[in-house]
Amino acid sequence: MGKKYIDVKKIKRRILLEKITKVLVVLFVAVIPSIPIWLMYLGLIAQAFSSKVTVGIIPSGFTLKNWRFLWSTIQMGLKKYPNIWPITMNSLYLALGTALLVTFVAGLAGYALSRMEFRGRTKMMEFILALHAFPSIVLLIALFVLLNKLGLYGKGFITLTGVMITKAALEAPMGAWIMKGFFDSIPWDIEWAALVDGCNRLTAWRKVILPLVLPGFAAVAVFAFLAGWAEFIMAFTFIREDRWWPLSVMIYHVIGEYKFIDWGFLAALSLFYALPTIIFFIFSQKFLLRIYVGGVKG
Amino acid sequence: MVSVKLNKVSKYFGKVKAVDEVTLYIKDGEFVTLLGPSGCGKTTTLLMIAGIYKPTRGRIYFDDIDVTDIPPKDRNVGMVFQSYALYPHMTVYNNIAFPLKLKKLPKNEIDRKVREVARLLKIDHLLDRKPSQLSGGQQQRVALARALVKEPDVLLLDEPLSNLDALLRVYMRAELKRLQKTLGITAIYVTHDQIEALSMSDRIVVMNEGRIQQIGTPDEIYSKPANTFVASFIGTPPMNLIPCRVTSGKALECPGFKYVFEDEIAEKILKEHNEIYLGIRPEDVLITSKEDSDTEAVILVVEPIGKDLVVTLQLGDEQTIKFLTPSSTKMNPGDKVYLKFRRDRIHLFDKETGRRMEYIIKVGEKE
Ligand SMILES: Nc1ncnc2c1ncn2[C@@H]1O[C@H](COP(=O)(O)OP(=O)(O)O)[C@@H](O)[C@H]1O
Numbered sequence: 180m181g182k183k184y185i186d187v188k189k190i191k192r193r194i195l196l197e198k199i200t201k202v203l204v205v206l207f208v209a210v211i212p213s214i215p216i217w218l219m220y221l222g223l224i225a226q227a228f229s230s231k232v233t234v235g236i237i238p239s240g241f242t243l244k245n246w247r248f249l250w251s252t253i254q255m256g257l258k259k260y261p262n263i264w265p266i267t268m269n270s271l272y273l274a275l276g277t278a279l280l281v282t283f284v285a286g287l288a289g290y291a292l293s294r295m296e297f298r299g300r301t302k303m304m305e306f307i308l309a310l311h312a313f314p315s316i317v318l319l320i321a322l323f324v325l326l327n328k329l330g331l332y333g334k335g336f337i338t339l340t341g342v343m344i345t346k347a348a349l350e351a352p353m354g355a356w357i358m359k360g361f362f363d364s365i366p367w368d369i370e371w372a373a374l375v376d377g378c379n380r381l382t383a384w385r386k387v388i389l390p391l392v393l394p395g396f397a398a399v400a401v402f403a404f405l406a407g408w409a410e411f412i413m414a415f416t417f418i419r420e421d422r423w424w425p426l427s428v429m430i431y432h433v434i435g436e437y438k439f440i441d442w443g444f445l446a447a448l449s450l451f452y453a454l455p456t457i458i459f460f461i462f463s464q465k466f467l468l469r470i471y472v473g474g475v476k477g
Numbered sequence: 478m479v480s481v482k483l484n485k486v487s488k489y490f491g492k493v494k495a496v497d498e499v500t501l502y503i504k505d506g507e508f509v510t511l512l513g514p515s516g517c518g519k520t521t522t523l524l525m526i527a528g529i530y531k532p533t534r535g536r537i538y539f540d541d542i543d544v545t546d547i548p549p550k551d552r553n554v555g556m557v558f559q560s561y562a563l564y565p566h567m568t569v570y571n572n573i574a575f576p577l578k579l580k581k582l583p584k585n586e587i588d589r590k591v592r593e594v595a596r597l598l599k600i601d602h603l604l605d606r607k608p609s610q611l612s613g614g615q616q617q618r619v620a621l622a623r624a625l626v627k628e629p630d631v632l633l634l635d636e637p638l639s640n641l642d643a644l645l646r647v648y649m650r651a652e653l654k655r656l657q658k659t660l661g662i663t664a665i666y667v668t669h670d671q672i673e674a675l676s677m678s679d680r681i682v683v684m685n686e687g688r689i690q691q692i693g694t695p696d697e698i699y700s701k702p703a704n705t706f707v708a709s710f711i712g713t714p715p716m717n718l719i720p721c722r723v724t725s726g727k728a729l730e731c732p733g734f735k736y737v738f739e740d741e742i743a744e745k746i747l748k749e750h751n752e753i754y755l756g757i758r759p760e761d762v763l764i765t766s767k768e769d770s771d772t773e774a775v776i777l778v779v780e781p782i783g784k785d786l787v788v789t790l791q792l793g794d795e796q797t798i799k800f801l802t803p804s805s806t807k808m809n810p811g812d813k814v815y816l817k818f819r820r821d822r823i824h825l826f827d828k829e830t831g832r833r834m835e836y837i838i839k840v841g842e843k844e
């Protein structure tokens with residue numbers, strides 16, 4: 180009996196060691212590298228809300244002065260910039276429109292790619308992936324020529340809409356892929372059960388399939404929105420009048436005013452621009468995690 | 478309730494003939510089982526009856542109405558899928574209520590019917606749960622409740638018990654059968670489990686590679702298999718098929734022994750064949766004395782299965798056969814035994830076509 184004695188202490192020590200190693204690994208891989216990033220954000224916030232900042236991040240004196248662009252015109256030297264709110268509306272229009280278009284197209288395309296047998300389906304899927312690999316900057320010149328020929332270059336609202344449609348077209352393929360994955364995870368049986376239970380194709384879609392892929396739609400919509408919100412290069416190239424700029428282009432121009440650097444103001448403006456991203460990620464994380472667990476099994 | 482008729486129904490997926498010229502008549506209120514190995518086209522047949530798949534060729538009738546082009550929702554069938562296919566985003570209550578809501582029944586009537594069928598299936602305490610919070614057996618009952626709640630004319634069941642544990646499966650066999658008889662519903666049941674089929678069905682349809690092999694009562698299927706496929710698919714263990722050559726008029730040359738028939742009928746039947754299978758079920762092989770025996774064999778493996786032993790024997794040089802004997806029998810691997818085949822239980826099949834030869838039926842009917 181004595182020989183089969185298990186050294187509990189030794190095992191406990193080993194488990195403890197493993198735990199410590201784990202913590203150390205996480206610390207070195209995830210925490211330490213992200214410190215500079217967090218410092219930058221902290222600095223940004225500090226800059227935006229204080230009258231004076233030392234060493235980049237230590238604030239002193241709370242002020243909202245840097246946020247004055249929210250209620251007054253931005254003026255730098257002699258140059259006046261358009262009011263922030265119409266510009267924000269432009270960005271919102273661009274982002275929401277992109278989200279709407281992408282969600283719509285990706286939903287239909289994803290369903291077709293997942294559920295329907297048609298000739299060249301695999302080829303098409305490969306093509307879609309390849310399409311997504313092209314950065315939009317590659318298309319810039321071609322698009323420029325095209326818009327010019329069509330007389331759409333620098334046409335204010337129409338051009339902004341054009342940028343939105345182009346952005347949506349670039350984002351839609353990946354959205355379709357994501358949606359395909361979500362549709363793939365719904366077994367045929369569930370769709371068939373709905374048909375036997377008395378649905379037609381449309382009601383089966385609305386009452387059974389849609390609720391199950393809603394998290395997918397949310398993900399695609401959020402990503403498309405953020406892509407639209409972040410869109411810069413096309414808007415910068417094609418939109419001439421400053422009142423049709425989205426926020427990204429305006430920030431670029433304001434930063435470009437090197438003679439009148441106002442760090443506090445720039446920080447506030449950047450924070451303002453980052454707001455939807457922050458909000459959306461907080462909101463969508465919760466939503467995405469609510470994917471039905473265990474119910475649908477492939 | 479309706480009768481169901483399939484007239485030369487085929488379904489091709491590209492080049493794959495999933496179902497091939499199936500003709501079948503199911504009486505009103507009958508419990509018919511489609512039995513066959515995995516991939517033989519059972520599910521496809523069921524889905525065509527439900528209206529999910531459209532047959533490539535052939536027509537389907539409910540009573541005298543041609544339903545081939547009618548969509549599933551207008552056929553009034555209930556179906557239990559192998560995966561149960563419960564709606565994961567709905568509670569059990571809403572799963573069961575779903576078909577009724579689509580029929581736009583008044584709320585209180587829906588409620589009454591859902592609770593009634595839930596009580597019938599003993600799931601009334603689970604109504605507020607989500608499917609993911611249920612055990613396999615419970616999910617299966619919910620799927621059944623959802624299929625029954627709309628009082629379908631035909632109930633389609635696709636291997637509903639295959640995901641349950643053995644004990645529950647035996648219990649649910651009886652339960653399902655009882656339910657079907659009480660409700661008087663026409664039921665088409667799909668399974669690959671021959672014991673399920675034999676124990677539950679009014680009639681069995683044995684399928685293989687998309688084709689019907691035999692249609693008959695469990696007794697007919699068991700005692701008069703139409704071909705070697707049915708013979709070797711039914712029974713635990715299945716029928717022994719011993720390849721033999723017809724030598725003279727009524728003598729067979731089999732691995733390790735000669736078998737001689739005494740009657741004239743055998744002679745007449747055997748005359749037209751060269752190579753045949755002699756079929757004998759394990760329970761129809763008897764141990765006997767040397768003088769009375771048909772052949773001798775060497776014991777290879779002995780497997781106890783409770784009340785009986787399954788004994789594998791070596792016959793001649795290569796052939797093995799199995800036989801059943803009560804577990805009290807002394808059986809040692811390596812020993813030699815003398816065997817006799819019950820004469821009235823011998824089946825003969827043509828080797829080339831696999832088809833049953835008429836011999837057994839004649840002898841069987843004389844008794
Ligand atoms: N949607 C489909 N596309 C292509 N082949 C299919 C499809 N459904 C079934 N099959 C083929 O048809 C045959 C019969 O399938 P199935 O009816 O599911 O068999 P069972 O239910 O008897 O196991 C199989 O060979 C299967 O691979």
Ligand SMILES: [Mg+2]
Pocket residue numbers: 516519520521
């Ligand atoms: Mg199947």
